[in-house]
Amino acid sequence: MTSMSWKTRRSIPAPQGDRVHVELSGPPQTMLDMVYAKALDADSDRPILGDTYAKKLISQVDYDPRTSPITKQRRRQVSSITVRGAQFDIWVREFLQTHERAVVLHLGCGLDSRVFRVDPGPGVEWFDVDFPDVIALREQFYPTRDRYHLVAASVTDPAWLDDIPTDRPVLLLAEGVSMYLQERDGVALLRRVVERFPAGELQLDFWSRFGTKAMRKNNTVVRWSGSTLGWSVDGPEDILRAVPGVRVVKAISIFDAETAQRLPRGLRRFTRVASHTPVLRKLVGLHRYAF
Ligand SMILES: C[S@@+](CC[C@H](N)C(=O)[O-])C[C@H]1O[C@@H](n2cnc3c(N)ncnc32)[C@H](O)[C@@H]1O
Known part of the structure; x- marks a missing residue:
């Protein structure tokens, strides 16, 4: 969205075990990206939004944000x-x-x-x-x-x-x-x-x-x-x-x-x-x- 950059000290763990499978197409796909950005923020030392619900949700989804083309970009845009x-x-x-x-x-x-x-x-x-x-x-x-x-x-x-x-x-x-x-x-x-x-x-x-x-x-x-x-x-x-x-x-x-x-x-x-x-x-x- 902008050229703002973002570095997180920690990262959200990769999915394991029984996770909710998510399969979406078109604009709804963009929302996972939002959740991941909010989860990264919640996990940072000085959160801006501090959305702990997002962090919990990402840990429940069968979706590995670290390999998604979507979220690679979002790391810079959190x-x-x-x-x-x-x-x-x-x-x-x-x-x-x-x-x-x-x-x-x-x-x-x-x-x-x-x-x-x-x-x-x-x-x-x-x-x-x-x-x-x-x-x-x-x-x-x-x-x-x-x-x-x-x-x-x-x-x-x-x-x-x-x-x-x-x-x-x-x-x-x-x-x-x-x-x-x-x-x-x-x-x-x-x-x-x-x-x-x-x-x-x-x-x-x-x-x-x-x-x-x-x-x-x-x-x-x-x-x-x-x-x-x-x-x-x-x-x-x-x-x-x-x-x-x-x-x-x-x-x-x-x-x-x-x-x-x-x-x-x-x-x-x-x-x-x-x-x-x-x-x-x-x-x-x-x-x-x-x-
Ligand atoms: C970028 S996400 C934003 C989600 C949320 N507002 C947020 O900030 O985390 C865009 C959202 O708009 C929804 N959306 C786009 N067009 C829509 C439409 N015509 N009717 C209902 N939802 C729509 C998508 O399904 C998606 O959930």
Whole structure:
């Protein structure tokens, strides 16, 4: 995703014994990569996200990350994934602090443990949404909890939204997902949510047009998984134009995320330089809109 580098002192052990076999194709493959990055972070001396669920999950999967073409690349990119994940955790908590009764739509959740990390209060109905094979996998790794729901569907299918209660504010959160959608489908999804709920927030990350081109060419994860990249956003004006009724709460470069301060000194220096280099600054945006 970026040229940030990462060194881990320890490594996740190779799989042994009875592990859950994982066979996925297309965009869902990318989520294992996310989990592995989070597991490496959790195993490092100074974690940024500290996702111990990811570490446990990787130890239960019949999948050797050390030989995967996907995760070879990710070793260099762990920091961008964990900085982003930790920043969204902060934003989700901020939203839930001011909206004790809310619906959370965690779209393209993959195998992310956010609902357990954030541990929302009793007024929150939390929906994790992803393709059916991903949801089936989640069920093998994570326990159930009250007011926590799994939705096995494409996020762009309008039908699943019909079953979601609309009597309270909504938080739509999609991390590492927008780029795998076609622009018209992504925009239609945001519009549907804004039209349907009384109020709420949209929290998403986007790759710029330049970033998308670079990923198409150079990103092993994208190429290996055979994913098509269809939606690039250069700045919040793209969303303001496309989705009536929303206003910007925050739109920052990943290099300006407050969680980038948790990086080791060398990488912090790199993020400061990247933040002042226009083409890099725009590569990955973390956006937050209210309506
Ligand atoms: C890069 S992973 C990110 C997973 C998770 N959000 C995280 O940060 O760990 C992308 C996820 O988006 C999901 N995804 C992509 N397109 C989707 C769609 N149309 N409907 C549902 N899920 C989708 C994939 O299955 C995958 O789990």
